[in-house]
Amino acid sequence: MVKQKAQKGQSASMEDYLEAIANLGEGRKVVRVKQISQMLGVKMPSVTSALRKLSEQELVEHERYGHIKLTREGNKVARNVIRRHKALTRFFTQALGIDQETAEEDACRIEHVISSLSMERLAKFVEFIEACPLGRANFPARYKYYLEHGQPPQDCSKRGVKESK
């Protein structure tokens, strides 16, 4: 009755598989081994073996040559990864002005290693600058100015500014 729970976190690879399955399964679409392998840039046998492993942990339902589906628990884990992924991507694009592609790449790697505290703060940070983009605390504009000029705009203190690198 009582389910084994205490699973420690998944590895980066396993999180990637869960994330991929969740994304491919959006809108009840059928998920295929081949799609997963293409999405993650691995060969099909790697997917099969990952599915076996995730099945054993009851994060995925998978029958030979058959359907692939996240369990309730697996979905929970996947959603968590995706949430982190999205927040990181937003941070990189919105706050740092990074291009979408690089932002995604970094999000993909960092999502597996960042602490929940930092993750939460980062998300709050994005919320903050999106909630507070105008007016006197116009952060993105000032940051952009700084990136372009190497020093803060007129209305900032200049203490501690390095003139060059």
Next chain:
Amino acid sequence: MVKQKAQKGQSASMEDYLEAIANLGEGRKVVRVKQISQMLGVKMPSVTSALRKLSEQELVEHERYGHIKLTREGNKVARNVIRRHKALTRFFTQALGIDQETAEEDACRIEHVISSLSMERLAKFVEFIEACPLGRANFPARYKYYLEHGQPPQDCSKRGVKESK
């Protein structure tokens, strides 16, 4: 979630070893296998084997039972890691208000996977908020207010903010 292509750089583990050696060797101090093993939380044989590997790549000089020293190239790599580490730590503490310990932990993991573009922007970001902490763009204070109240301070636009009071 798309997997990255293999990077030409070192693995996270090898970067950790280089970083540890550089840190332990500060001020010409003698570096010992045991110290490295303690610093990284691995057993001594793991260190020995890492040293062998890094020696083959000419990043480290190491003779049996003898001295351990970074080569010019090894030092370059190590300095690079340390630079990223420091910038990340500063970001987490200064910008996000994260405690030192968590900040270090996150830095340790993220330093190995973040892109150079994001790294650079993150560093600039810290420079920016340190250069621009006062006056009208007082970012840290506004961010702190947001963290505590869940909404931006009065002098920010309220778009997208939920009123809850």
Next chain:
DNA sequence: TGTAATTGTTAGACGGGGCTAACAATTCTA
């Protein structure tokens, strides 16, 4: 509907990086 094309699985190997046990070198100290 029979066969070719495609998709999925199994088996087995490999490299990375960690560990333990046992042994060797070095250093301490009585």
Next chain:
DNA sequence: TAGAATTGTTAGCCCCGTCTAACAATTACA
């Protein structure tokens, strides 16, 4: 200066996640 204690190395094993080759199931279509 001879053990004893400590530090470092070697050998060998393990797990993880990947791969290739070969084979099996499914699907497509002529």
